[in-house]
Amino acid sequence: MEMTSARQLSELPFYAAQGDECVLFxxxxxxxxxxxxxxxxxxxxxxxxEHMAAxxxxxxxxxxxxDDLSAADLxxxxxxxxxxxxxxxxxxTRAVRTGxxxxxxxxxxxRKDTIVVLHPLADDRRVLPIERTGELLHAAPGFMLxxxxxxxxxxxxxxxxxxxxxxxxxxxxxYPTAAVERExxxxxxxxxxxxAAQLVQLxxxxxxxxxxxxxxxxxxxxxVMAARLVAAGCSPRSACRAAIVDALTDDADxxxxxxxxxxxxxxxxx
Numbered sequence: 001m002e003m004t005s006a007r008q009l010s011e012l013p014f015y016a017a018q019g020d021e022c023v024l025f026x027x028x029x030x031x032x033x034x035x036x037x038x039x040x041x042x043x044x045x046x047x048x049x050e051h052m053a054a055x056x057x058x059x060x061x062x063x064x065x066x067d068d069l070s071a072a073d074l075x076x077x078x079x080x081x082x083x084x085x086x087x088x089x090x091x092x093t094r095a096v097r098t099g100x101x102x103x104x105x106x107x108x109x110x111r112k113d114t115i116v117v118l119h120p121l122a123d124d125r126r127v128l129p130i131e132r133t134g135e136l137l138h139a140a141p142g143f144m145l146x147x148x149x150x151x152x153x154x155x156x157x158x159x160x161x162x163x164x165x166x167x168x169x170x171x172x173x174x175y176p177t178a179a180v181e182r183e184x185x186x187x188x189x190x191x192x193x194x195x196a197a198q199l200v201q202l203x204x205x206x207x208x209x210x211x212x213x214x215x216x217x218x219x220x221x222x223x224v225m226a227a228r229l230v231a232a233g234c235s236p237r238s239a240c241r242a243a244i245v246d247a248l249t250d251d252a253d254x255x256x257x258x259x260x261x262x263x264x265x266x267x268x269x270x
Contacts, residue, residue, distance in 0.1 A: 039173025042219025
């Protein structure tokens, strides 16, 4: 495995490592092991995969999963072109053929019959059966399957079966430490160190709230958006209201409670 130089790292999509996740990804890729990334919304899962694909020099195919995502959407289908029927590869098939990294974001949102398609790719066989053409496609050497989901959204209807989970090496992501999150805000949004410190303080306060009925809390992604609004000329209070408070809730009472936390950090200025 070739080492990545400091100059090459500086040219990659920015990612601030929290532990040994980059090394683990590299080893998983070298051993042809599929990877499962678990973590809350906006904690950096997608950016991590983008960073690692560029770091390894691999093409990246990303699919945002949803309730209507079918196996055909991933594998491909026959389409009519100029009066003839022609096979068109789906994103998963293209990645398998070309040796790309295929990233399925929020995979538990996909239909159950869709996830089963991944099984022969996620074990030692590394094959993709294409039933509609009769082809048994062997993965190119560089192919890697990466999936992610948010455990906070799991319920009895949306979760990975053990038969799927146990095919993957797993990485647990959380929100970055305060120091890393400040670094991200400075690098990603051009925030001043002082603003970055205040936004991280705000996020930590919001994440400690337990009495508010929130599906999610303040993510690193929301902090970056707030910092960018401030960089564009918004006041911190207005930026936090638009990018964080109103993004987290539609309930007026909850929004007022969150806004009180914003005011405690940034003061009464508008």
